[in-house]
Amino acid sequence: MEIWINPACSKCRTAVRLLDAEGVEYTVRRYLEDPPDEDELRAVLARLGLEPWDITRTQEAEARELGLKEWPRQPGERDRWITALAEHPRLIQRPIITADDGSAVVARTDDAVREALSR
Secondary structure (H helix, E strand, O other): OEEEEOOOOHHHHHHHHHHHHHOOOOEEEEOOOOOOOHHHHHHHHHHHOOOHHHHEOOOOHHHHHHOHHHOOOOHHHHHHHHHHHHHOHHHEOOOEEEOOOOOEEEOOOHHHHHHHHOO
């Protein structure tokens, strides 16, 4: 199990505390220091069953600078979104947990963390 976190994020800290409380083994990836490349993002999106715009933090200053709110959200624009996330990892929603069974969840709630643990 791996969890992508930003240590400054309260939801990330909460998710890590829940994982620790359950005594599970996991790897922490500080994705701002070790950003995923485009292929990793595609793989995680496939595991999540989501599109890149579904995991994009559109309220960030970088998103406003890029004009992301106006970008089309359609299959033909998918690569453009993935490139933006790879180049600006702060835009990636967090935390993301990838489970050993090949699934993944955006673990912004306690229930989502528990869902990852139940797999």
